[in-house]
Amino acid sequence: MGASILIVDDSVSIRQSVRFILEQNGYTVFEAADGAEGLKRLGEQKVQLVITDVNMPNMDGLTMVKKIRETEGIKFVPILVLTTESQGAVVEEGKKAGATGWIVKPFNNEKLIETIKKVIP
Amino acid sequence: MRFNVALARPEVYLEPGFFHSTSDDIVISTLLGSCISVALFDPIIPAGGLNHFMLPFSRLPEKDALSDSAKYGVNAMELLINDMLKKGGKKARLRAKVFGGSTVIGLEREATFNVPKMNIDFIFDFLDRERIPVDAYSVGGTMARKIHFFPVNAKVLMRFSRGPATSLAHRESAYAHRLLEETHNNGKPILF
Numbered sequence: 001m002g003a004s005i006l007i008v009d010d011s012v013s014i015r016q017s018v019r020f021i022l023e024q025n026g027y028t029v030f031e032a033a034d035g036a037e038g039l040k041r042l043g044e045q046k047v048q049l050v051i052t053d054v055n056m057p058n059m060d061g062l063t064m065v066k067k068i069r070e071t072e073g074i075k076f077v078p079i080l081v082l083t084t085e086s087q088g089a090v091v092e093e094g095k096k097a098g099a100t101g102w103i104v105k106p107f108n109n110e111k112l113i114e115t116i117k118k119v120i121p
Numbered sequence: 122m123r124f125n126v127a128l129a130r131p132e133v134y135l136e137p138g139f140f141h142s143t144s145d146d147i148v149i150s151t152l153l154g155s156c157i158s159v160a161l162f163d164p165i166i167p168a169g170g171l172n173h174f175m176l177p178f179s180r181l182p183e184k185d186a187l188s189d190s191a192k193y194g195v196n197a198m199e200l201l202i203n204d205m206l207k208k209g210g211k212k213a214r215l216r217a218k219v220f221g222g223s224t225v226i227g228l229e230r231e232a233t234f235n236v237p238k239m240n241i242d243f244i245f246d247f248l249d250r251e252r253i254p255v256d257a258y259s260v261g262g263t264m265a266r267k268i269h270f271f272p273v274n275a276k277v278l279m280r281f282s283r284g285p286a287t288s289l290a291h292r293e294s295a296y297a298h299r300l301l302e303e304t305h306n307n308g309k310p311i312l313f
Contacts (some may be wrong), residue, residue, distance in 0.1 A: 010212060011202075013195045048185045055203040057212060080310075084200050091311065101312040106196040109189070117308040 003120050004027035004047040008038035008058040009082070014105075018051060018082070021109050027116075035059030039067055042074045048120050054083040054090070062097045069098035078119045082107060106116065122147070128269065135173045137296035138231025140197070142204040146273045152282065153266045154225035154293045155237045157194075157244050160268075161201060161253070162275035163210035169272030169292040170208075173186075175240055175293070177300035193300060196242045207270040217248055218270075218277055219258040225265050225290060237261065265289055 004029050007018050019029045030045055032038040036059040038052060050068070054061040061081060069075050078100040085091070086104045094102055100119055103112060125132035128148050133141045135151040135158075142161070143149075149157055149171040156175040163169070174197035176190040202212060222241040241260045248255055257277070259266065265282040 011195070012252075013247055014199070016250075017192060017195070055206055056294060057206075084196060084203055095313045099313065101310055103310040105199065106192040107310075111310055115312070120313060 002028055004028040004030065004046065005049045005051060005116070006030045006032060006038060006041055006045070006047045008032045008035065008050065008056070008061065010034055011055065012061040014053065014082075018112075021112060024115075025113050025116075035061055035064030035067075038064050039071075042068065042071075042077070047077065049080045049116065051082050052076055052079060054081060054085050054094070062094055062099075065094070065097040065099050078116065080119065082112075125150075132270075135171060137173050137293055139199045140170060140172035140174075140301070142168060142201060142208055142210075143272050144168035144208055146271075149270045149272060151268050152289055153268060154223060154289050155221070155240065156182070156293055157219065157221040157240045157260075158268055158270075159198065159201065159244060159248075160203055160220075160270045160277055161210075162216050162218075162272070163205060163208075163214045164216070164275070165211070167273050167275075168205060168208045168210055169270060169275055170201050170205050171268070171270045171272075172197055174198075175236070175297060175300070176243055177297065188296055190239075191243055192211075193303075194240075194247060198247055206262040212251075212253075215253050215281070216275065217253050217255050218275070219255055219260060220266055220268055220277075220279060221246055222260040223262045223264055223266065225263060225293075251296065253299070260267070285311050305313065 015031050022029050032041045034056040052061040080101045081094050081099045082103045084105050122131045131147045133149045151173045160171050176194045196217050222237040224237050267282050269278040
């Protein structure tokens with residue numbers, strides 16, 4: 001069985017399209033609709049990678065990244081940010097928060113899978 | 122920002138591929154051919170936003186909402202939704218009005234399927250999936266649409282434009298080709 005990946009995005013459309021591509025490539029996928037739900041899922045389910053959006057209700061993606069980095073047991077999980085945000089300042093904020101990588105939407109399927117394979121070979 | 126004398130408000134005009142959202146009492150306008158505009162409104166702020174986009178057409182038929190071209194539509198919508206959230210909007214409160222998707226340009230020559238229909242199907246499918254209710258729409262047909270959207274009260278003035286659509290067709294076609302380029306050269310992932 002492939003590695004498990006948690007997708008955190010408030011858009012059903014994005015979750016569906018990312019899930020579709022990941023499952024095609026043999027990954028097991030879990031979903032959460034915002035940062036708070038993402039943290040909760042991580043407490044219940046061991047995953048090898050988190051892919052998260054930035055702008056979400058309840059808890060945004062970068063706040064979730066910071067909280068993951070402070071939480072024993074999950075603090076070392078790689079996190080890819082998948083977002084419409086492309087401005088340098090926001091990307092820098094993501095790096096500071098502890099994200100592993102940054103992908104700007106609309107993403108290219110092959111590049112997404114390539115990047116995932118670099119992070120979790 | 123120019124001033125629209127007839128509507129007595131500042132006016133932001135959207136070219137294809139652009140969006141704007143605000144809580145200011147202005148008017149956001151655009152001219153639509155086969156592209157789609159969605160007006161989003163959060164009644165509590167109140168604030169509204171409008172976009173003007175189309176799906177890039179590939180020569181391969183792509184039926185489902187997960188196709189590469191649909192991702193561009195999802196992205197266009199997400200940019201507008203995120204802009205509304207930054208203005209204090211809440212996704213769960215958003216309401217939509219949908220316009221466009223007419224057959225004014227000869228895109229059929231370049232694609233093997235119906236571009237306006239693909240755009241229309243996409244947007245209703247998207248709004249349904251994201252649970253954003255549609256309060257009004259005017260889509261399809263063969264005439265261009267001129268849209269004036271008032272972001273503070275969600276009002277839309279729409280009229281069909283009977284004039285020659287040559288320059289509109291040219292702009293939309295250029296936009297469609299730009300998108301097609303982007304689908305091949307989009308953002309490089311960064312690893313920190």
